[in-house]
Amino acid sequence: MYTDSMTEYGYRRVVITLVAMLCSILELLDTTIVNVALNDLQGNMGATLSEVSWVVTAYGIGNVIIIPMTSWLSRQFGRRNYFAGSILIFTACSLLCGQANDIWTLAVFRFFQGMGGGALLATSQTIITESYPIEKRGQAHAIYMMGVIIGPAMGPLIGGYIIDNYSWPYIFYINIPLGILAALLTLQFVRSPQYGNKMSARQVDWMGILLLAVAVGALQFVLEKGQEEDWFSSQLITILSVVAGMGMFFFIWREWTYDHPIVALRVLKNGTLAAGTLFSFIYGFGSYGSTFIVPLFTQSQLGWPATDAGLLVCTTSLSSLLIFPLTTRLLKSGIKPQYVMFAGMILFFGNCYMSSKILTPDTGFNVFFFVLVFRYFGLNMILLSVSAIAFSTLKTHEIADGAAFTGMLRQLGGSFGIAIITTYITRRNAVHRTDLVSHLHIADPVVSDRLHHIHTSFLSKGFTHDMAWKNSYKLMDTIVNKQATLLSYMDVYTTIGLLFLVCAPFVLLIKNKKKAIVADVH
Template identity: 40%
Template sequence: MATNQFSSKTKLSKKSKDLVYDAGGYVQGPRKWAIAVTASLGAILEVIDTSIINVALTDIQTTLGATITEIAWVATGYAIANVILIPLSAWLGDFFGKKTYFVFSMVGFTFASVLCGLSPNLAILVIARILQGLFGGGLLAKAQAILFESFPPAEQGVAQSVFGVGVIAGPAIGPTLGGYLTDNLGWRWIFFINLPIGLVAIAMSMIFLRPDPPKVNKTQQPVDWWGIALLAVSVGSCQAFLEEGERNDWFESSFITTLAITGVVGLVLFIWRELNIKAPAVDLRVLKHKSLAAGSLYSGILGMGLYGALFAVPLFAQGVLGFSATQTGDLLAPGALASAIVMIILGKMSGKVDARILIGLGAVGTSAVMFNLATITPQTGTDDLFWPLVWRGATTVLMFLPLSLACLGPIPKQDISAASGFYNLSRQLGGSIGIAILTTLLQQREAFHQTILLAKLTPYDLETHERLKVLTSLFMSRGSDAGSAHQQALASLQQLVNIQAAILSFADIFRFVGLIFLCSLPLLLFLGKGGASSKAPAAH
């Protein structure tokens, strides 16, 4: 039998003698679930640290005496380093060994987290965050690749649901956890919290992950240093362009224009280089797989909608409703819990249902939620947002898990690492593009609505005149003289206009995100059925 024939490989080392594989090279027995939890734990740490910093930036700025532009690099540095490493994770895993590289990334990420928490000044903090991003990039893509290589196709749904819980819920858990730690213990603890979790993840990685095979005596391929350099320049410039563009008025800034030109030229040279050498640092040839090409494009759109919506809701809660960081986190927590529950349920049934149907239902459902959120008013409160955010968490999962299976499920086993890197990179870049677009759109629409509203507030408008009269009387009743009361009334009216303009602009943002998901539906025609039709790739 095939299983018996493969049994000679079951004892790979003394430390892993209980690891048993089937004929396809997939792990058998309860050990594989320990591998799933271990790999996912690393990914969860990386994803949470992408968003946990956002609610603490104001406190960090005050403590370290930084400007708004300077403090932004605490988040930007992490994001740039992260997207540079993700596509390199396949090559690094092959070069050093998958387990060795994953453990090394976990150790580096934990060390960098402690360094962030101990940072005495902004420069050290930014450097530490860059290190965090570099090590974290290896955790995200490698974790998903480990699961696809360890679990047979029939069990991928459940395995990927474990991974997906962290990736989907992480952006919501981050602000919740970050708000609580910042308000109660101080901002340094958003980094120190990674130490105990990281140590557990390191120990589990060393114990449970399948060992690297012994090195085969063969001529070592030369390192593609030019490819790595061009990747760092092109992807790093593109990410910096997206992160810093809005703060620098986009192409009004020579710095942003230079980043855009450098990113485009570097990307063209990078693609040319990687397609014309024998041993590229990033194997672009895996894009020949139709499921990966279409799935990565859809993953970018999913990232735009997923991270865009999670970006807009906290801004609305804190900027318009006046929520604290902790209150904002509490607002997002039920949606994160809904994502986790639906992810687990979906993991058991995704292999039996056409992935395109689930993705379509998720896109339509998320659009409906976004259009519902667009009905916000000045009286909108926590109760009004509870169910829409819960449904957003649930419907997003309908896209994420089936898309992962439809995109990566048909990929041959030897190409999984490279394919996983592309897939995760597209989602990360999609999120950055979405946030950049929404930030600019929010600013433009708020200015537009302010202009429209102010145009209606004239001394000749009866309603405006009456409102101003009432407000003036109110301030006079509180002890102000007629002149001061009139000025206070004008200021109060301006504040009402600003609030209304902000609400209308957020409504526009929610409608825009809803339209993005509706417009993505035609891409389903290019995807496969996913788990319903996936076949086990040949053993290699």
């Protein structure tokens, strides 16, 4: 615990607030700015969908590892130094990402960028909140939430514009001048609380850090590469699955028994926090996963330019600025957060069902827009309700650890969601292709007429008889592949929706002993 007041006044509070908001926006911007560049990265680096998804998930893994350690690291190095150092790590890795010349080098730099970025997100909320007096903490929370909403919303739009008008490295280079400015202002204006005695090197939970990194990294690799390696028929996948399971087991045991754990697992003895943490994972899975699908589908299947895909995600995400106050009012009116969250999960299921039905080779911007806006009603109700449930029975000194857990599990759920979705699309695509091909017989009059029509079209363009037939079969194969992929995306939306529908009734079983409050969220 620290003893001095961190409340700021006048221009100092304005500058500190702007710096913290800028850092949270930069961190969250980079979680989504890459989504619209995936199609471009595949072409430029010759990577598969599974490989290029590592550019997204590696960043998430870095976030997941560092977020639960942020409170401890702030005490060790001082909040100002730790925050400024994290900004510089984030900025330097942004430069290195832009310089990468292959997909795996880029993924490695994204991992370290994510470690710097995770610290920015976790620390900026604390800095903003503590800079305001207690009676204005609600205002501070609202300011922070604006950054949380604006960052992910602007990412796809800015990324799309850069991809269409420049080249992919510039989606990382834009962080450099802003990062340098934020670091300088942090060193000038942000103060560090007076913490108690620091831990010695011997007290540091090095084993906990190592076990967490190994367990999360191994599990993520299994999820990403399992499909390509035919899962447990691969010795590597089998070994890493065992490593992930054993690593997580020993990590939990270590943190539960060690005197100075890097992650305070004991706080999960609180039932409502444990439930809120679990549903944070589910929220992250659905939210990040469904956001990941949209730019990928519109670019690869509909042929949209990256700017249009980014504009779609941006405009629908910004609708959260209107929905957020409505959800907050519902929770403050006395309605139990369990009921609000249940309604949100049902709404999200309905949105996933609608999304699966609107996907066609010709789906337009307007159709996507209204369906995606509807999605944010459900997601906002879930997000704020999870916060209210998780923090409703925590003591003051437990809130920081509770926030770290919900933030970590939400990010981890997002990483898993993206990994599983890319694998699921590949598997379902193979299934649908096999099924479609099994119904294509040359003796079928419909198939025969279609082939002859295509053949005639190629002949009219000057192709020889043999080349016209060859191109006709190629075009038919392309049509089959596109239809199989379309059906795969429909399956993804349906499956995500069913997951939320199945989980929704369990929300009503959560009991909290006292009235829930709308707590801060990462």
